[in-house]
Amino acid sequence: MIEPEEALKIILEETKIQPVEEVNLLDSLGYVLAENIISEVDIPPFDNSAMDGYAVCSVDTSGASKDKPCELKVIGDLPAGIVSKIKISSGLAMRIMTGAPIPQGADAVVKKEDTDLSGQNVKIFCEAKEGENVRRAGEDIAKAEKVLLKGTQIKPAQVGLLASLGKAKIYIYKPPTVAILSTGDELIEIDEPLQPGKIRNSNTYTLTAQVLSVGAKPFPLGIASDTFEATERLIKQGLNSDVLITTGGVSMGEYDVVKEVSAKLGAELKFWKVAQKPGMPMAFWKLGEKLIFGLPGNPVATALCFEEYVRPSLLKMMGRKFLFRPEVEAILEHDFKRKAGRAFFARVKVRVEDGKCYVSVTGPQGSGILKSMALAEGIALISKEVSFLEAGSKVKVHLAEEKEDH
Ligand code: AMP
């Protein structure tokens, strides 16, 4: 039996970053850039107007004011997207719209609110400094600039930036394929009517959803009955994926055959049993480059082991820098009692008040009580030696990504 920190360390040491893959820009959302992005162009590509107004020679406006406007002759109209063929010189102006290229000869834009057009002439009521209301070519991104570095996670702002550079396709670290296998003679599919002694296979669904939520590619394999042959056949199938997650069948029972099958297939057992509750019988193997997570069948144990161990491993495979949920110190809202001995992951609700975090357990904490997980906004970590915590004690909490109302 090893400690949770040791289990996580072994898993992450054995986890290798994925090969790269070229994808369409919009398919890259959430993934990690596997190349440095260098701009081939200036952005904006040309000097353009930041305002609707008049392109002018700034010297013409020197001394202009509300009482003493200068008057310029308007020689054309410049909508966005049109390049002026006409040059401007002293005494002339062109009407210009936001985003339109600055005409040659002009060096400033006076915004419309500071002007008055009558007939061919425009009155300018203020001085324009050189460069005023002009967006310079390359002021956002200069040609040859390193814009995004390898290792950057792609979020909507990065998608926009990449689009502005004309990057229709980019390289990312390929999301791993993850096979999911539930084991157990007691399991039936969720659309079958319940029968005596049977329960619905919920773990496949929990795990598939968890895999999807990290951006990896799930391949649910259904249910293996508790025989060596059925388990072996489906585990072999699961080994077509980068990662295999099994649930159930790793405890001490007569019918817990996942360990035997893995051994027969030549997988190297890195550990079995972690000093934690829930999730003690968790196992982990390596077979070539493939990772095999043997999660216990109890629904909370499965979900929690994914969250604390499998998720960081998948994120590492995808090139992510931050593998863990945010950890905060929180104040326990009530006394907490339990049998000491193993690290305990308590499912908690989280309340924030005056910048402080408060937590309370989500009700009964048994390994089969999936409701405790569904209500949880965080996981409080109780160390192995602790059997009692008074209300007001401080505990470390892994926060779920978003705080939800229940
Ligand atoms: P095991 O780890 O195989 O001994 O399973 C422990 C318990 O977890 C079983 O008795 C079931 O109650 C439950 N269980 C196992 N697999 C699943 C599953 N796929 N979906 C829901 N509950 C499960």
Ligand code: MG
């Ligand atoms: Mg079982």
